[in-house]
Amino acid sequence: MKKILVLLMVISAIVLVAEDVTVKADTTNVQIIEMEVDRHGWTPNEFTIKVGIPVKWKIDGKELTYCNNAISVPAYKLKFDLKEGEQIIEFTPEKVGEIEWSCWMDMIPGKFIVVDENTSKQIEKKTTTRPRKKSCCSTK
Ligand SMILES: [Cu+2]
Numbered sequence: 001m002k003k004i005l006v007l008l009m010v011i012s013a014i015v016l017v018a019e020d021v022t023v024k025a026d027t028t029n030v031q032i033i034e035m036e037v038d039r040h041g042w043t044p045n046e047f048t049i050k051v052g053i054p055v056k057w058k059i060d061g062k063e064l065t066y067c068n069n070a071i072s073v074p075a076y077k078l079k080f081d082l083k084e085g086e087q088i089i090e091f092t093p094e095k096v097g098e099i100e101w102s103c104w105m106d107m108i109p110g111k112f113i114v115v116d117e118n119t120s121k122q123i124e125k126k127t128t129t130r131p132r133k134k135s136c137c138s139t140k
Pocket of ligand 1 (some may be wrong): 066067069103104105106107108
């Protein structure tokens with residue numbers, strides 16, 4: 001009898017844990033990406049994100065210049081000023097594909113690669129980045 005009780009407790013504990021995990025997955029349905037900004041540009045400057053899931057874009061402004069002090073993401077109609085220290089920009093990618101963005105003057109490029117979770121395994125992760133134009137932010 002005791003054994004059965006223990007077994008029941010173990011089973012219910014497992015069920016509880018399993019439920020807890022499900023709830024967590026639902027409430028933390030957000031993807032966080034982190035980026036640093038200095039006079040050389042963005043680090044990293046390319047992010048793979050999942051379609052349909054809200055993104056929190058944590059930006060750490062370490063060294064702002066005339067050039068890198070604002071970011072424009074035309075595809076998302078997003079344009080915002082950067083400030084020293086941390087800030088969080090939120091958006092939700094609605095479509096799969098490559099989203100190119102840059103500093104406000106279109107000099108320092110960055111990219112989001114938006115993937116479908118179900119097909120993301122088939123997409124090769126690119127390690128190459130677009131060449132950076134030197135004229136803009138390396139004067140300091
Ligand atoms: Cu610029």
